[in-house]
Amino acid sequence: MPSYTLICPPLDTSPHIARDFVATVLGTLDLDSNMIDDAILCTSELVTNACVHAKGGDGTVLWLAVEEGRLRVVVYDGDENPPVIRELTTDATERTGGRGLYLVDNVTEGHWGHGPDIPYGGQPHPEGKAVWFDLPAALPVDKPVRRPAR
Secondary structure (H helix, E strand, O other): OOEEEEEEOOOOOHHHHHHHHHHHHHHHOOOOHHHHHHHHHHHHHHHHHHHHHOOOOOOEEEEEEEEOOEEEEEEEEOOOOOOOOOOOOOOHHHOOOOOHHHHHHHHOOOOEEEEOOOOEOOEOOOOOEEEEEEEEOOOOOOOOOOOOOO
């Protein structure tokens, strides 16, 4: 299965563009709509975090692939600081942010992480970090081709 890459400029519109990209790619692959919704949510959170916390630089790179029964999405940014899940408190419900990684952790059932050298396209990202998540994804079984009746 091929991989797909999107280069996101350091703009406020990048999370929206990334959501549309993931929706289009996964929808074209005819994957489960609930899994697509989960992937869109998690991608949006990771790209938003990259835009907010990795200020400056060249933006982010989004890489995704469906293989071996899973979807892997990786978001690269120029910030070497690791992501941190903030503890949810009663104060947190009044904040407008700070729950993104908590959502990613719950939606992916803990199948996410980060590192400096997760490859995309066969090459390690030269600087910063990669934050990734996995979701179970079954590619549809090819439907038989219907031949016209004679």
